[in-house]
Amino acid sequence: MSLLSGDPATATVRVADTVKILYIDGNDFRRLLNKSSSLQMYFNRLLSRRLAEVNVLRSQEFYSGMVGNLSEMPPSDLFQIFHVNQKTGILSLVLLKGKADLAFRDGDLVRAEYYDKNGREAFYEILKEKQGRFKFVQGLGPQDMQSQELGDFTWLLMDGIRQIDEEMKLPDKSYC
Known part of the structure; x- marks a missing residue:
């Protein structure tokens, strides 16, 4: 062309x-x-x-209603928007290590998948990301509608942020 x-x-x-x-x-x-x-x-x-x-x-x-870049809206803020507004749907992200999907039901997290991780581990890994694109699509399939929550959303978010803070405070052991 x-x-x-x-x-x-x-x-x-x-x-x-x-x-x-x-x-x-x-x-x-x-x-x-x-x-x-x-x-x-x-x-x-x-x-x-x-x-x-x-x-x-x-x-x-x-x-889809919501698309954007993580450089403009970090994952923690993005997840809180879906939680506070009690959204139901799939948040798909394209990140450095590949595709990630999070399923929200009435604002609660019921599924997270990223790279080779699932559940809370995937959620915590996604929280660390600073670059990538996201898209939210409303609605869930029957399996996600019946899934158990991964845990209390606020606790998951706070625990993930705590883990990130602890990793940043760890001394670099490569000099030993």
């Missing part, structure tokens, strides 16, 4: 067999496009399909 927009773009392509590559610079491409209505139609369809895909993704984010 960079040939249409004029914006520079790069791509990495790996092939398994011998191939022939056609190179067309921007000016030649524009002339070719002006002469071929079938080529114009092809690129119009391609562009329309890409725009539709982007619109679907944007509408899903809009429907």
Whole structure:
């Protein structure tokens, strides 16, 4: 699409067999496009399909009600918002170690998964994160609706913050 927009773009392509590559610079491409209505139609369809895909993704984010970055809202604040407002749904995060999911039912935490951890351990690990994206989707599946709470939310949050504080106070043992 960079040939249409004029914006520079790069791509990495790996092939398994011998191939022939056609190179067309921007000016030649524009002339070719002006002469071929079938080529114009092809690129119009391609562009329309890409725009539709982007619109679907944007509408899903809009429907979710809450999306953002942890750099703007730390996990502890984010979790408190869901607890205080008694939200029910899945908070999905994309973090350095991978995807994380937390399930809230009426503001109480009923499931946490991150990297290779589950439950309270996952919750405590997510609390430490400072970078990543999040998205909240309302509603829970039947299994999460029936799950037990992981514990009193305020206690979990305070315990997690205490653990983070203790880790920060530990002396660096790498010099020993």
